[in-house]
Amino acid sequence: MPLADKVALCSGRDEWRTKGFAKHGAPSVMMSDGPHGLRKQLNFGNVPGLSKSGKATCFPTESLVACSFDKALAGKMGAAIAEEAGAEGVAMVLGPGLNIKRNPLCGRNFEYFSEDPYLSGKLGAAYIAAAQRKGIGTSLKHFACNSQEYFRMVSDSRIDERTLREIYLTAFEYAVREGRPASVMCAYNKINGVYCSDNKYLLTDILRTEWGYEGFVVTDWGAISDRSKAFEAGCDLVMPGGNAYGEKGVCQNVRDGSLQEAYVDRSAERVLRFARSGREALASQSFTVDFEEQHRLARRIAEESAVLLKNENGLLPCREEDIVIIGRMAEDFRYQGNGSSRVNPTKVDSVLSLLPGVPYAAGYDKDGQTTDEMVREAVELARAAGTVVIVAGLPDSWEAEGLDRADMKLPDGQNRIVEEAAKANPNVVVALCCGCAVETPWADDVKAILYMGLAGQAGAGALVNLLTGRANPCGKLAETWPMRYEDCASAAFYGKVFRSAEYREGVYVGYRYYEKEDRRVRFGFGYGLSYTTFSYHGLCVEDSRVRVTVTNTGGLAGGEPVLMFVRAPRDGIHRPVRELKGFDKVFLAPGESKEVCFDLDDRSYAVWDGEWKVYSGVYGIQIGSCSSECHITGEIYRPPTDEGSREELLKTPDCAPADASECPYTINSAAKDIAKDSLAIRLMLKGFDRIMAATSGRGSVEYRIAMTGAEESPIRNIQNALKLKGHFAQAIADFANKEYRKGFLRLFRQ
Numbered sequence: 001m002p003l004a005d006k007v008a009l010c011s012g013r014d015e016w017r018t019k020g021f022a023k024h025g026a027p028s029v030m031m032s033d034g035p036h037g038l039r040k041q042l043n044f045g046n047v048p049g050l051s052k053s054g055k056a057t058c059f060p061t062e063s064l065v066a067c068s069f070d071k072a073l074a075g076k077m078g079a080a081i082a083e084e085a086g087a088e089g090v091a092m093v094l095g096p097g098l099n100i101k102r103n104p105l106c107g108r109n110f111e112y113f114s115e116d117p118y119l120s121g122k123l124g125a126a127y128i129a130a131a132q133r134k135g136i137g138t139s140l141k142h143f144a145c146n147s148q149e150y151f152r153m154v155s156d157s158r159i160d161e162r163t164l165r166e167i168y169l170t171a172f173e174y175a176v177r178e179g180r181p182a183s184v185m186c187a188y189n190k191i192n193g194v195y196c197s198d199n200k201y202l203l204t205d206i207l208r209t210e211w212g213y214e215g216f217v218v219t220d221w222g223a224i225s226d227r228s229k230a231f232e233a234g235c236d237l238v239m240p241g242g243n244a245y246g247e248k249g250v251c252q253n254v255r256d257g258s259l260q261e262a263y264v265d266r267s268a269e270r271v272l273r274f275a276r277s278g279r280e281a282l283a284s285q286s287f288t289v290d291f292e293e294q295h296r297l298a299r300r301i302a303e304e305s306a307v308l309l310k311n312e313n314g315l316l317p318c319r320e321e322d323i324v325i326i327g328r329m330a331e332d333f334r335y336q337g338n339g340s341s342r343v344n345p346t347k348v349d350s351v352l353s354l355l356p357g358v359p360y361a362a363g364y365d366k367d368g369q370t371t372d373e374m375v376r377e378a379v380e381l382a383r384a385a386g387t388v389v390i391v392a393g394l395p396d397s398w399e400a401e402g403l404d405r406a407d408m409k410l411p412d413g414q415n416r417i418v419e420e421a422a423k424a425n426p427n428v429v430v431a432l433c434c435g436c437a438v439e440t441p442w443a444d445d446v447k448a449i450l451y452m453g454l455a456g457q458a459g460a461g462a463l464v465n466l467l468t469g470r471a472n473p474c475g476k477l478a479e480t481w482p483m484r485y486e487d488c489a490s491a492a493f494y495g496k497v498f499r500s501a502e503y504r505e506g507v508y509v510g511y512r513y514y515e516k517e518d519r520r521v522r523f524g525f526g527y528g529l530s531y532t533t534f535s536y537h538g539l540c541v542e543d544s545r546v547r548v549t550v551t552n553t554g555g556l557a558g559g560e561p562v563l564m565f566v567r568a569p570r571d572g573i574h575r576p577v578r579e580l581k582g583f584d585k586v587f588l589a590p591g592e593s594k595e596v597c598f599d600l601d602d603r604s605y606a607v608w609d610g611e612w613k614v615y616s617g618v619y620g621i622q623i624g625s626c627s628s629e630c631h632i633t634g635e636i637y638r639p640p641t642d643e644g645s646r647e648e649l650l651k652t653p654d655c656a657p658a659d660a661s662e663c664p665y666t667i668n669s670a671a672k673d674i675a676k677d678s679l680a681i682r683l684m685l686k687g688f689d690r691i692m693a694a695t696s697g698r699g700s701v702e703y704r705i706a707m708t709g710a711e712e713s714p715i716r717n718i719q720n721a722l723k724l725k726g727h728f729a730q731a732i733a734d735f736a737n738k739e740y741r742k743g744f745l746r747l748f749r750q
Contacts, residue, residue, distance in 0.1 A: 003261065006268040007250050010231075012241020015221075016041065018275050019241060029278040031139070031218075031239075035095020035111060035127075036061045036077070036336070036456065037343035038084045056084050057294040057457065058336055058343035060302045062096060063435045064453030066113035066123055066478035067528070068305040069561030070585045074123045075130030077301055080294055082136035086287030091278030092137035092182060095341075096127045098171040099187075101436070101479050102147040102509055103494045105405040110337040110435025110454050114478040115510030116525065117167055118580045121174025128179030135281030137182030137274065140175055142220055144168055144202060145503075146187035148495050149404045151712045153222065154670050156190040156500040163506045164191075165608035169206065176211050182274060183216050186235055188223045189501075195225035195668075203234035216270035221340075222717040225668065228253045232260075236267035243723035245716075291346045299349075299458035299465075304559060306466055308473040308529040309449040315387065315427055316448050317469030317531060322386030324359040325351060326378045326421060327414075327431075328366060329391040333460040334433040338701050339401025349460035351391060359385070368395050368411025375420055382421040382428070389467060390418055393433030397701035399454075402709050404495045408439045408485035418442045431463055437481040440522060451477070469531065474559030474585075476528035480511050483522050489513040512576035526580075532558040532590065536624035546598040548623045552588035559587045562596045562623060566604050569617030572637040575607055578622060596623075605632050664737040667729040671718060672711040677736040684718065685710060 001009070001024050013019040013028055020028030033039035038056035059065075059077050068074070078096070085093050097108070101115040113120040128138045145157035145168050159168070175181065184207060186196040196202060197219050207213045216236040224230060224238045227246030238245065253259035308316070330351040336342060352360055363378045364370040382388045392414045398405060409415075422428045422445040429448040432438065433455070443449065450473065452463055465471040485491055489505035508516055511525035532554030539548045550560055564582035568575045582598035605619055606612040614634035621628045665674050675681040688710050696702035710718070719729040727746040734743030 001268065003251055003254060003264065004247070006264050007247045008244065009268050010237055010264070010271055011244060011247060012237065012239045014242040015240040017241075018237065018271065020275070024272075025276070026272050027275050027279040029091035029275050029282070030089060031092040031094060032085065032088070032090045033095075033340045034081060034093040034138075035097055036065075036081075036341060037345075038081055038088065038090065038093065039341065039343055040085075040088050040090055053342075053344045054088065055346050056343050057081075057291060057298055058345040058348075059298045060305055060456040060459065061110045061336060061341075061435055061454040062113045062123075063101075063110045063478070064305045064455055064475075065301060066119060066305075067307050067451075067453065067475035068301070068585070069119070069476055069478075069563065069583045070304065071122060071126035073301055073304060075126040076297060078127035078129075078131035078138070079134055080297055082131035082134035083287055084289050084294070085136045086134060086282060086285065087289045089282060090136070091282055092139055092274075093131065094139045094141065094185065096124045096138070096175075097141050098124045098175055099142055099144075099146050100168055100171065100509060102503075103488060103490045104408050104437045104479075104482075104485065105495060106147055106436075107149040107399060107403045107405060108337075108339070108401050110399055111341055111401075113171075115480065116478070116580050117170035118174070119478060119583065120171035122178075122583070124171060124175035125177075125179035128175060128181045132180070132182065134287075135285050137278060138179075139183040139185045139218060140172065140179075140181040141185035142187035143172055143184050143196065143207070143217075144187060145191050145501070146189055148501055149402050150495040151499045151670065152402070153188040153713050153717060154190075154499070154668060155188075156193060157503065158192055158500060159503040160506065162608045163503050166507050167509055173211055176207065176213050181215060182278075183218050183237075184213065185218050185220050186223055188220050195223075197223050197225050197235045198229035198233050200233040208234060216267070216274055222713065222720055224720070225716070228259045231263040231267055234267075236270045240720070243720055244725060245720045295347065295458050298456045299461045302452070302455035302459045302462035303465055303471040303473075305453065305475045306455070306462060306473050307451040307475040307477055307527075308466075308531075309451055309477075309523050309527070310443065310447070311529050311531075312447040316429060316450070317467060318387045318429075320355060320358070320468050323355065323389055323467070324361075324381050324385035324387070325355065325389050325391065326361050326363040326381065326417060327391035328362045328364055329393055329433055330360065330460075331362075332366070333391075334393050334396060334454065335456050335459045336454050337399045337401070337435050338396065339705060341401070343457075345457035348457045351460045351463060354461055354464045363390070363417040364411065364413040366395060367397075368392075368414045370413030370417055374413075375417065378417055379420050379424045382424040385425055386427065388421050388425050388428045389431060390421060390428060391431045391433065391463075392418065393452075394435070394438065397704070399435045400701050400705055402705045402712075403701075405436075408437065408482075410434075410438050410440075415441060418446065422446050429467070431467075433459070437479055439484055440481075443522060451475075472531045472556055472558040473528070474530060474561070474587075476526050476561045476563070477523055478525070480514055480521050480525045481523040482514070483520060487514075487519055487521070507576065512579070515577040526561075526563050528561070530554070530558045530560070532556040534558075534560045534588070534624075536562075536626045538595075539621070539623055539626035539628050541621050541628045541630050544600045546582070546600060546621055546623070547595055548626055549593050549595050550586055550588065550624075551593040552590055555590050557587070557589045559585055561585045564598045565622040566600075567620030567622060567627075569615070569619065572615060572617065573607060573609075578620070605634070665733040667716040667719075667733055668714045669733060669736075670712050671715055674715055674733065674736050677738075678732055680732055680735070681715065681718075
């Protein structure tokens with residue numbers, strides 16, 4: 001292939017398809033959003049922002065699926081989504097998302113599995129392997145350290161090597177080695193000053209050389225920084241396409257010798273290999289979808305992932321005839337988040353439609369606010385009831401890609417309704433619909449709390465089955481719920497005014513932090529109840545094999561996630577008290593017992609210290625209420641003299657505040673910043689504002705996502721999105737820097 005064609009092959013054809021070259025035997029194939037359902041856009045290219053997508057099954061979000069602690073169940077969801085993708089001629093689903101839930105306020109937390117890298121990686125690998133056995137590719141995202149939405153396209157994740165390896169790369173490593181995804185999607189942000197798309201250490205040295213990855217790397221949509229540096233780093237495909245962004249510069253750099261053509265060749269080969277295999281898979285297989293069966297699977301996943309957080313005096317399950325329902329979400333069930341993963345469902349269950357005739361009061365409006373009249377109506381209903389079920393959660397507009405949450409609270413109106421209902425009736429159940437942890441100031445005042453997460457289109461049916469005992473809850477929390485947001489390790493320096501992300505908490509994320517600091521939490525990682533009970537006994541550790549027997553000691557059949565933690569030695573290197581190193585799930589009839597086995601290897605004990613090292617000492621193995629000790633031989637740890645203290649690690653960092661901007665301006669300057677000195681960008685933003693207000697409604701979540709994305713985008717991404725050729729972005733930066741002659745020369749240079 002000629003050089004220009006090879007470079008062009010590594011740019012997309014449009015928003016969703018790779019570029020085809022019939023003369024070179026390169027087909028064009030389509031990719032579509034995931035990860036909890038297919039979002040195949042219709043009429044793309046004609047509508048700004050996220051246009052309508054075709055009908056597909058909306059499964060529970062990853063944040064809830066992780067609570068199942070069930071690799072087989074995650075695989076079933078991946079396979080089901082792949083089947084729908086194949087039926088729609090889509091060769092690759094963009095998912096799963098493996099970013100770590102570093103902080104509860106991240107607007108995209110509902111798309112991610114967990115705060116724990118082992119759990120995230122193992123579930124991600126199961127999803128990927130099952131989907132790809134159907135012949136449909138997956139795209140593992142967002143690689144890496146994309147843990148906030150605030151200025152995500154230009155933020156810099158400043159992180160030490162040990163934290164990077166142990167927490168933020170481990171999940172990807174397991175998924176890559178065991179799942180073998182067709183592609184890995186590089187994140188928008190920088191890591192220690194280098195954009196992920198340009199990061200050779202990340203994309204080649206670690207991903208390919210260390211982990212043996214053989215697939216291709218695609219940019220997140222608009223994440224490309226420097227095309228030549230990206231080729232050298234190992235970033236292969238730029239999306240979206242249709243604009244030839246940076247292609248002439250790459251060709252020029254190859255001709256003048258500043259970029260080796262071999263880098264372009266290897267990327268073109270990877271993209272070509274994917275396109276050919278994708279087209280072959282779609283042509284050689286028949287994909288059939290039974291949407292009713294998909295809906296039933298979505299309900300089963302929700303039932304087996306929901307977490308019973310409290311059940312005082314066995315209030316649940318309850319009889320349908322004893323229930324009254326309060327909460328607008330009972331009629332308009334909250335089942336997914338907003339942004340690129342928003343699925344157009346085939347149908348949606350409603351709690352009220354599944355419980356016809358059950359007394360109901362709205363209690364609050366769509367924004368979660370209430371009035372005195374609503375409160376009076378709810379209290380009157382509660383006072384006369386046997387059991388009060390309040391369906392509450394975060395409003396639809398509060399959890400969205402591109403928008404971090406302002407706090408960890410539920411709406412004031414919902415909190416008031418729960419508090420007043422609990423005063424009127426002691427038997428209150430709160431069913432929570434939200435994609436991440438929330439504060440529950442009324443937790444001690446109600447008898448039962450059932451976490452439904454964002455349970456997908458069949459979530460309301462799952463809730464009804466769980467309330468009435470037709471299903472037994474068997475999930476456990478995949479993230480810690482603190483008492484209040486201020487208790488989080490990163491609360492003092494996360495988002496809001498800190499454009500760049502400083503990972504000052506180090507490896508102490510989620511339960512690793514709360515347990516190390518011995519800090520009280522509302523509900524801990526791995527916590528969850530059932531309508532039956534389980535006991536653990538016979539824990540045995542022999543060499544690298546761990547065995548334990550689990551018995552259902554209650555009167556109902558049920559499932560139990562079995563979690564194995566490794567407790568570190570008490571002296572030596574700073575490390576978490578314990579870490580998850582194995583999990584499985586068993587389903588047992590009353591009185592039934594099963595032996596569960598886990599394997600240990602060096603990584604079960606290792607820390608990153610320039611490489612993976614195992615230090616000698618006495619390690620504890622904990623499964624449920626059972627524990628054992630094992631003596632592990634390894635290196636002798638000698639702490640460095642400059643290790644620092646825990647107090648120093650948790651100090652508030654000196655990050656760039658929100659109003660900081662690069663000066664002089666560059667193509668990586670955010671539109672919001674450069675608009676101060678650029679009339680062209682101000683006019684573009686105003687024009688886009690008018691378009692989005694007309695198409696989505698000013699103030700809607702779609703409007704807010706689009707406008708925040710535009711304002712926080714680097715101007716190179718605006719050039720990319722508008723399909724502007726040449727050096728438009730650099731010219732705009734020159735004009736803003738008052739270098740007018742240079743700007744005009746760039747603007748008209750071909």
